[in-house]
Amino acid sequence: MSEETGAKPNSLQAVMEQLEAAQADNAATPLTSRQRRARTVARLAAVQALYQMELAGAGVEAVIKEFRDHRFDSDIEGNVLAEADEDFFAEVVRGVVADQAAIDGAVRKRLADNWRLDRLDATLRALLRAGAWELMRREDVAVEVAIDEYVELAKAFFDAAEAKFVNAALDGVARDAGR
Numbered sequence: 001m002s003e004e005t006g007a008k009p010n011s012l013q014a015v016m017e018q019l020e021a022a023q024a025d026n027a028a029t030p031l032t033s034r035q036r037r038a039r040t041v042a043r044l045a046a047v048q049a050l051y052q053m054e055l056a057g058a059g060v061e062a063v064i065k066e067f068r069d070h071r072f073d074s075d076i077e078g079n080v081l082a083e084a085d086e087d088f089f090a091e092v093v094r095g096v097v098a099d100q101a102a103i104d105g106a107v108r109k110r111l112a113d114n115w116r117l118d119r120l121d122a123t124l125r126a127l128l129r130a131g132a133w134e135l136m137r138r139e140d141v142a143v144e145v146a147i148d149e150y151v152e153l154a155k156a157f158f159d160a161a162e163a164k165f166v167n168a169a170l171d172g173v174a175r176d177a178g179r
Contacts, residue, residue: 035085042089043130043149045071049093050126060097064090096133103132106176110169123157127166135174143174 031039049063058066072084096103107128108117117125131150134141147170154166 034083038083038085039088040149041084042086042092044153045084045089046092046096046130047123047126047153049089050096050129051123053093053097054122054126060094064093092130092133095137096129099133099137100129103129103136106132106136106173107169109176110172121158121162124154124162124166127154127157128169131166131170132173135170135179136177139179143179147171147174 045067049067052058053060053063067089068086072086104117111117111120120128127150131146134146135143138146147167150170151163151167154163
C-alpha cells in the first residue's frame, strides 16, 4: 500500500490492451464479449470519475454528465475509447457515493491496523470503493469477474504489491458480504 504519492498510470492504450488480455480469461460470464468489454470500460471510467470527484470535489451527477457528454466515444490520447456500458458506469458511480460509509467500513476492515483509508492513494481508494460496491451490491456480477477486473485496473496504475493488496482486500470484502 502506498501513501498519497500519485499513481502514474500507463497510457490509455496500454491500459486497454492489458484489460483486454485479462478479459479473455473472464469468458465464463453470461455477457457477450462486446458487453464484457463495455463493462470493463465502464469500470475504468468509474474509477476515473471517483478519483476526479474526490480530488476536484465535483458532484456525482455533474461527473456522470461530463463522462457521457465528453469522454465516452471520444478520442483520448489519440485513441478512441471503446464503447462503454454507460448505465453500468453511472450505477457504479452513484452506488459508491450513496453507500460510501458502508463501503469504506468494509474496505477499512481489510487494512492493516496502522493504516487509514485516507492514507491510501486516491486512485487506489477509487478502485477499492468501486470493487467493493460491486461485490456488496451487485449479486449478478460474478465475484471472480469483479475482483479480476479491479486487480487488472490496479496493475495498470500500480506495481504488483498494490495489485495483490486489491486482490486480497476485495476477496475479503466478498467473503464478508457472504459471496
